[in-house]
């Protein structure tokens with residue numbers, strides 16, 4: 215077992231190590247493999263969304279016996295989950311889409327192969343990846359991460375209920391062995407309980423006092439330190455070097471057994487702490503120039519404690535405090551997610567150890583996958599909806615994954631040599647008693663004091679940083695206020711000028727108004743006269759209309775008379791015509807008669823004249 219002061223923490227400290235010895239790998243993204251999270255070049259700037267997987271557990275035996283109504287339906291093909299809610303006698307379906315959805319009958323193997331296996335490949339390409347399970351208590355976080363409890367593998371095979379962690383371990387070893395790679399691997403396992411970090415791999419302290427020490431007292435909290443580069447590391451965290459999957463399973467069993475669990479109404483063996491199991495792999499590679507490089511990948515597997523409703527989980531006293539602490543750190547996690555999604559300037563990572571530990575996995579350089587777990591039962595609907603909202607929001611977090619810088623083997627060896635030298639000196643000093651020696655009691659006391667001081671300094675540092683930040687914010691606020699007041703002064707001056715102009719304009723308007731008023735009065739008078747005339751005109755028009763109606767009746771009578779007269783005239787005309795032709799005929803006859811009688815008269819006269827003549831002549835002759 216290896217123990218170092220500044221051991222790699224769940225944050226990718228290894229990426230920032232001794233810059234002078236490091237060389238960049240050819241293509242930071244080239245390694246992104248089969249996984250859905252592959253990082254094409256453009257994504258490096260834009261970032262890659264946190265992948266969110268949703269898993270709904272089946273009803274438990276008790277729930278099935280009690281005929282618990284199911285309110286969740288999963289559509290794996292469409293990657294959707296629908297929750298059915300009845301509000302005011304109305305059925306409301308809320309549907310959420312995720313990157314992958316696994317329903318109650320999904321198998322551990324399927325979840326791993328479809329969603330986690332690509333991430334494991336990316337770890338082996340040199341990325342830091344984090345997989346964490348989030349959900350209400352009893353929804354299957356531990357089942358998904360660790361498995362159903364059947365640890366023993368039959369004939370080297372993993373049990374069917376083996377979870378993400380053993381399957382990832384198995385896959386890592388299988389790939390490395392298939393590649394005949396030269397590698398080294400170390401693991402860490404820590405627990406975060408009531409805002410205190412404990413090392414689940416730390417050797418048990420020899421119990422000096424005769425009295426039995428309560429289990430919790432035996433767990434020494436360890437400090438979370440700032441590394442000065444924006445990251446954190448857990449001081450004194452045990453790193454166990456491992457050579458086989460079997461060794462890791464044993465470590466997991468040992469660590470898991472130390473995790474704090476308790477029976478709640480919602481889960482018989484409920485994890486009361488958050489746990490982070492990390493695997494760091496160093497793989498030797500040869501460059502084209504046959505230089506030996508070390509590629510580093512890290513996989514963080516996080517099993518969060520249940521997000522729960524204190525009253526529903528039946529937590530009381532100590533358990534209630536515990537639930538409060540769990541909810542507090544999950545609440546901070548929620549606030550961090552919100553701040554990242556809303557791109558607010560300040561992300562409150564510092565408000566809880568959980569978010570400090572997960573900082574790089576949320577908005578950092580790590581590739582992250584969240585497995586949100588839910589129950590299908592109607593009695594968990596409230597928490598289920600909250601998990602669905604939470605997970606759905608987390609989908610919008612963007613990380614900027616970067617492949618870890620590869621280290622030259624010589625640089626790693628140099629580092630290790632200086633580490634060995636340091637340890638040798640410590641061993642030598644201890645053996646030769648060539649150092650400062652104090653009684654064990656005092657040493658323990660001083661250590662405790664030192665730890666308290668360190669924590670105090672750390673807390674003061676955090677406070678100071680917060681205050682500095684506050685000061686900067688206040689200064690920015692003050693500057694902004696000054697700027698605002700200058701702007702306001704200018705605006706005031708302009709407003710006063712505008713006011714004066716407005717006053718003049720108002721005066722003009724008032725004058726115009728009184729003029730308009732008198733004009734209106736005149737117009738009103740004219741209008742009333744016009745109205746009177748209009749009224750009398752209307753009366754006249756009525757009279758005229760009556761007269762016109764009479765005239766029209768007269769005219770129509772006249773027309774009928776004219777018609778009658780025309781008819782009579784027509785009769786007269788034909789009579790006259792007939793009379794004229796008759797007259798003409800009679801006149802012609804008369805004329806003929808007269809001319810005949812005239813001729814007869816003339817003949818007669820002539821005869822008389824001749825007779826006279828002859829008489830006269832006779833008389834003359836007679837004489």
Ligand SMILES: Nc1ncnc2c1ncn2[C@@H]1O[C@H](COP(=O)(O)OP(=O)(O)OP(=O)(O)O)[C@@H](O)[C@H]1O
Pocket residue numbers: 270271272274318349350351352353354355356357358362481483484485486518519520521587
């Ligand atoms: N997908 C699943 N298939 C079968 N059984 C499951 C599944 N998920 C959970 N279970 C069972 O449900 C119970 C609760 O699961 P688990 O302990 O993993 O919940 P948890 O979310 O880790 O709870 P807590 O937050 O309280 O630790 C266990 O008995 C587990 O075996």
